[in-house]
Amino acid sequence: MSALGHTVLYLGPKSGTCLDRANALRRIGCLVEHIDLRELLPSTVWVDRWTWRVGGHWFEPLLQRALPAQLQQRRFDLCHVDGGEWVTPAVIRLLRRFAGRVINYNIDDPTGPRDGARFAAYRKAVPHYDLVAVVREENRPELEALGARRVRRVYRSADEVSHAPRTLTTVEHLTWRSEVLFLGSWFPERGPFLRELIGWGVPLTIRGPNWHKAPEWAELKAHWAGGSIGGDDYARAIQCARVNLGLLSLQNRDQHTTRSLEIPSLGGLLCAQRTAEHQALYAEGEEALYWGDAEECAAACQQALNDENRRARIARAGHDRFLRNDHRNEVVMRSLMHEAEACA
Known part of the structure; x- marks a missing residue:
């Protein structure tokens, strides 16, 4: 896929390394629409606490209503989900109305023990992505056991702009x-x-x-x-x-x-x-x-x-x-x- 001119729906925080990756897609020639799913949910801290303790699938109805209103009739070559703690199988089916392919990139340990129920929705959604990318070798067999269609393991990465040496006074x-x-x-x-x-x-x-x-x-x-x-x-x-x-x-x-x-x-x-x-x-x-x-x-x-x-x-x-x-x-x-x- 030549990146030049491809349209990408990018779902993830508008901060930190996630924003860096969205900007990297722009620099290689993609036309990126960046939506932070957290901004489509209530602003209360209880959303985050509930996600970590019980799971993000509870907020599926809110996203099913909010995303079509945000996207209207637009069409994208690719949907790139960064993280994915609120993205359920039903949300992926919804996203396919707007994007030809839906992939996921996760720098956390979504099949590991640390984060409790945070990635419960992600684990259910794994078989519905066209591609899942992770940064731990342990994740590969665990995701395949969950039914992943295609798993790519990568090292984490630094950003060409955010992590370029500065000239300092x-x-x-x-x-x-x-x-x-x-x-x-x-x-x-x-x-x-x-x-x-x-x-x-x-x-x-x-x-x-x-x-x-x-x-x-x-x-x-x-x-x-x-x-x-x-x-x-x-x-x-x-x-x-x-x-x-x-x-x-x-x-x-x-x-x-x-x-x-x-x-x-x-x-x-x-x-x-x-x-x-x-x-x-x-x-x-x-x-x-x-x-x-x-x-x-x-x-x-x-x-x-x-x-x-x-x-x-x-x-x-x-x-x-x-x-x-x-x-x-x-x-x-x-x-x-x-x-x-x-x-x-």
């Missing part, structure tokens, strides 16, 4: 400078790990939401520099950190995360948990630093901070390897367009 360097940065949300296993790093003397900065929930908050609070950041500030924080930590979500069966691509894309030094996928992405000690526990992580950070030439050399090599690997949004979106064309 001296003031920006001073504002965003940190020695060792963890940029991400609180999860229960992360608090003890970061507390242990602090105990080993790592000069740590934490940015991200919900850290006040950590039982270790009393020890972490002095290292917390604020909540969620995005856009240019996200890029500045990574570029101005001498070392960037890559932590995984154990319940989410991660072997790499979006940070694994975004940090090297921005020219930052990645210091991440040692996994088979991380080792496939970057050579250990040459293009990234890896560790197996907090003590080894602390030692890797200290060695990098004590040898600026080595630190900068590994960061540059990691950036160059990222470019060669080509795990970028435009590449992934183009490949999914081609695979969707091959679907019978």
Whole structure:
């Protein structure tokens, strides 16, 4: 499928990596109509809480009424569903009135244990998509067991624009400078790990939401520099950190995360948990630093901070390897367009 001129109905949040992927489709020549399904549902927080606890299929009647009103008589070559926690089989049947093919891309773990009932509707809808794309090898057999017609496993990707290195001023360097940065949300296993790093003397900065929930908050609070950041500030924080930590979500069966691509894309030094996928992405000690526990992580950070030439050399090599690997949004979106064309 040549992307140029193809019309795509894109369903997903108008923020974060989802917005990046929609914009990547635009950059490769697609005409994109982007609708956030959450905006078609009541604004109350109880919609999200109900989705996580019981399932998004409860909101099917609302979407069946709202989508035709939004789309009217328009016709699209492809419908790309990003995530899909509210998209049921009936909603997919509705979408086929407007699009020739309906595919799904999900960077979460929709068949895993972490997210409760959030993806209950997704799991029921899997057999009705022409193509489902996921970022974990474990998802492939699980989706096939659910009746998926065609499953594509991809690595996550960084964005050619959002995660391109910025030219920074001296003031920006001073504002965003940190020695060792963890940029991400609180999860229960992360608090003890970061507390242990602090105990080993790592000069740590934490940015991200919900850290006040950590039982270790009393020890972490002095290292917390604020909540969620995005856009240019996200890029500045990574570029101005001498070392960037890559932590995984154990319940989410991660072997790499979006940070694994975004940090090297921005020219930052990645210091991440040692996994088979991380080792496939970057050579250990040459293009990234890896560790197996907090003590080894602390030692890797200290060695990098004590040898600026080595630190900068590994960061540059990691950036160059990222470019060669080509795990970028435009590449992934183009490949999914081609695979969707091959679907019978």
